Amino acid sequence: MKPRTRDLLIGLALCASGASQAAxxxxxxxxxxxxxxxxxxxxxxxxxxxxxxxxxxxxxxxxxxxxxxxxxxxxxxxxxxxxxxxxxxxxxxxxxxxxxxxxxxxxxxxxxxxxxxxxxxxxxxxxxxxxxxxxxxxxxxxxxxxxxxxxxxxxxxxxxxxxxxxxxxxxxPEPPALALLAISVGALVAARRRRSTSGKAMR
CATH class of the missing domain: 2.60.40 (Immunoglobulin-like)
Incomplete structure (x- = not known):
């Protein structure tokens, strides 16, 4: 599994674990x-x-x-x-x-x-x-x-x-879960930027 996919799944799982069921x-x-x-x-x-x-x-x-x-x-x-x-x-x-x-x-x-x-x-x-x-x-x-x-x-x-x-x-999602999701998404974005910058430097 690609690191980005793994991190996204972890973030979503953490978010779901902090959710409440309301109707x-x-x-x-x-x-x-x-x-x-x-x-x-x-x-x-x-x-x-x-x-x-x-x-x-x-x-x-x-x-x-x-x-x-x-x-x-x-x-x-x-x-x-x-x-x-x-x-x-x-x-x-x-x-x-x-x-x-x-x-x-x-x-x-x-x-x-x-x-x-x-x-x-x-x-x-x-x-x-x-x-x-x-x-x-x-x-x-x-x-x-x-x-x-x-x-x-x-x-x-x-x-x-x-x-x-x-x-x-x-x-x-409860506030803590939203925070975890935001952190996970932020990490994904940062990782993607690092890979993009590294690729340009190697050209």
Whole structure:
């Protein structure tokens, strides 16, 4: 194997070893998406980022035009789009979720190995550990069987909801891995220049 090829492969391997596995899911929330459907004019959208390497998931959402005022919000798992499922995340609602409003936004990051990030029955149904809940939740997200629900005074069972669907997956290099890759590429460039200069001197 040529030295340049060898160095490039080493650099890429080092980069991959420092990567984290993250998946991004999105949804649009509406009344007709509820089970049973309702005629609420409320709407919303959300992005969920789930990283099994760092054991965190984050949620960023916004909503408006609700008929009633908010009483709770959480993610349910795991069921086909036509049905309902138990709550997987915190109850009675996400920590610090805005209550008593008809519009708002929410952003939060959760530790998936912290048992308080999960609904107790969901943990019990998946091995009795936070790791088991994390694995079941990850599987539900990947399968498209998890949904985000916003409950209100007008619709206690849920005014708007939406199933989370995967939009992007992949390996995201961590800063140390990027640095290693940069060093490897730099070494390749320097070696190539040295060979080019040496070749010219011999002519």
């Amino acid at each position: 991004i899911y999105t949804t649009q929330l509406s009344g007709p998406a509820e089970a049973p459907p309702n005629t609420s004019a409320g709407t919303g959208s959300a992005i969920v980022n789930f990283d099994t390497a760092t054991h965190v998931f984050s949620i960023d959402m916004s909503f408006s035009g609700l008929t009633g005022t908010t009483t709770a919000s959480h993610i349910h798992c795991c069921i086909a789009p036509s049905g309902t499922a138990p709550v997987a995340t915190q109850v009675p609602t996400f920590n610090a979720f805005p209550l008593g409003v008809t519009s708002g936004s929410y952003s939060r990051t959760f530790d998936t190995l912290d048992i308080t990030s999960w609904n107790t029955p969901f943990v019990a149904a998946n091995g009795g550990t936070a790791a088991g809940a994390e694995a079941a939740f990850a599987a539900g997200l990947a399968a498209g069987t998890s949904y985000l629900n916003v409950h209100t005074t007008a619709f206690p069972g849920g005014e708007i909801r939406g199933f989370l669907t995967p939009t992007a997956t992949g390996q995201v």
